[in-house]
Amino acid sequence: MQFDFATPVARRHPDWPSQKWQRYDEDVAPLWVADMDFRSPPAVIDALDARVAHGVFGYGVVPDSLREALCDWSRDHYAWPIKPEWQHWLPGVVPALHLASLAFTAPGDGILTVTPIYPPFLQVAERTGRVAQFAALAEPEASGEPWQLDLAALEAAITPETRLLLWCQPHNPTGRVWRHEELEGLAELVERHDLLVVSDELHCDLLLDEGAGHRPLAALFPMLASRIITLWAPSKTFNLAGLTAACAVIPDATLRRQFIAAGRGLLPDVNVMGLVAAEAAYRHGEPWRQALLETLRGHRIRLAEAVAGWPGVSMSAPQSTYLAWLDLRHAGLGDSPQRVLLNEARVALSDGADFGWPGFARLNFGTTRSQLAEALQRLDQVLAQ
Numbered sequence: 409m410q411f412d413f414a415t416p417v418a419r420r421h422p423d424w425p426s427q428k429w430q431r432y433d434e435d436v437a438p439l440w441v442a443d444m445d446f447r448s449p450p451a452v453i454d455a456l457d458a459r460v461a462h463g464v465f466g467y468g469v470v471p472d473s474l475r476e477a478l479c480d481w482s483r484d485h486y487a488w489p490i491k492p493e494w495q496h497w498l499p500g501v502v503p504a505l506h507l508a509s510l511a512f513t514a515p516g517d518g519i520l521t522v523t524p525i526y527p528p529f530l531q532v533a534e535r536t537g538r539v540a541q542f543a544a545l546a547e548p549e550a551s552g553e554p555w556q557l558d559l560a561a562l563e564a565a566i567t568p569e570t571r572l573l574l575w576c577q578p579h580n581p582t583g584r585v586w587r588h589e590e591l592e593g594l595a596e597l598v599e600r601h602d603l604l605v606v607s608d609e610l611h612c613d614l615l616l617d618e619g620a621g622h623r624p625l626a627a628l629f630p631m632l633a634s635r636i637i638t639l640w641a642p643s644k645t646f647n648l649a650g651l652t653a654a655c656a657v658i659p660d661a662t663l664r665r666q667f668i669a670a671g672r673g674l675l676p677d678v679n680v681m682g683l684v685a686a687e688a689a690y691r692h693g694e695p696w697r698q699a700l701l702e703t704l705r706g707h708r709i710r711l712a713e714a715v716a717g718w719p720g721v722s723m724s725a726p727q728s729t730y731l732a733w734l735d736l737r738h739a740g741l742g743d744s745p746q747r748v749l750l751n752e753a754r755v756a757l758s759d760g761a762d763f764g765w766p767g768f769a770r771l772n773f774g775t776t777r778s779q780l781a782e783a784l785q786r787l788d789q790v791l792a793q
């Protein structure tokens with residue numbers, strides 16, 4: 409079956425406003441927030457149509473069939489046999505990060521994460537009255553090389569107060585798929601310092617390198633599974649972020665009870681459309697996902713070709729997802745390259761400062777080939793000097 413990843417979809421239409429397309433002026437190409445400019449899989453749209461036709465939108469429940477669909481997805485893709493009752497569905501991954509802090513830590517406890525990182529990770533501790541602890545990743549030594557986990561830096565940031573590690577694999581914004589040795593080192597450290605881990609694995613269905621494989625942290629290290637809260641969602645994979653459905657997979661019954669209790673009265677139920685979309689995506693979305701990956705692989709090549717023509721700019725080739733992390737510190741654009749590119753190229757990237765690394769920017773290539781080409785051409789005019 410053919411899927412259309414080539415025809416631009418109007419997203420500035422006032423009837424269907426989107427954060428990505430409405431934030432900047434009309435002449436700006438938006439390559440920032442992490443959603444894609446593609447329609448979701450036809451099977452998802454059909455399932456939503458059928459649910460709309462039912463016409464009653466009262467309080468829902470998470471259907472057993474959705475829990476089973478995620479169990480099947482986990483077994484088939486990641487060889488991790490999760491149980492239906494380990495799943496706690498909730499309206500977003502970012503709320504789950506905050507909930508984990510409330511559920512598992514006390515005021516004064518340390519919450520550790522690596523930088524650069526998806527911005528909400530940087531804010532969880534402060535927003536929940538805990539102590540933020542950060543460790544930088546090791547920068548690539550040359551353009552095209554990967555960012556690496558710096559275990560010594562991570563260990564140095566740990567104090568007796570550290571309780572929770574907010575972890576991201578594959579990693580946003582670098583696109584890193586961590587090597588087994590890096591994860592082994594991490595696991596050893598987690599155990600030795602008696603930490604709990606929230607493993608945000610939201611981008612794990614979008615591995616771009618042929619032959620690359622994702623394994624959930626909790627599946628790789630079964631002896632740690634009782635300390636790990638795995639966060640999954642169909643939102644990035646199938647472009648469903650606006651339907652706000654995500655799942656915390658928590659094998660340990662005590663942690664699960666604490667986590668669920670912390671959210672009572674704070675979080676709404678997952679909306680009924682999100683549940684329908686999630687189940688259709690996991691059950692029927694695989695051919696669409698494969699076609700999407702082909703499209704993104706092509707985009708990654710075109711992006712790398714463009715970056716090669718930009719003096720002073722480097723990028724570690726994203727191994728996953730549709731986000732590229734650009735080092736613009738030597739591009740001669742001053743302190744805020746994101747702002748210069750917005751003003752002069754009329755392309756909106758995400759500002760690296762928000763990820764803890766000023767001078768960098770994140771580029772979202774989850775768009776059509778023609779829209780990406782247009783944006784790269786505009787960037788060429790400023791960067792290819």
Ligand SMILES: Cc1ncc(COP(=O)(O)O)c(C=O)c1O
Pocket residue numbers: 442499500501502503526576580608610611641643649654
């Ligand atoms: C790593 C990561 N976690 C969480 C989120 C946001 O998830 P949600 O919209 O479910 O809160 C994103 C969105 O880009 C992300 O990249």
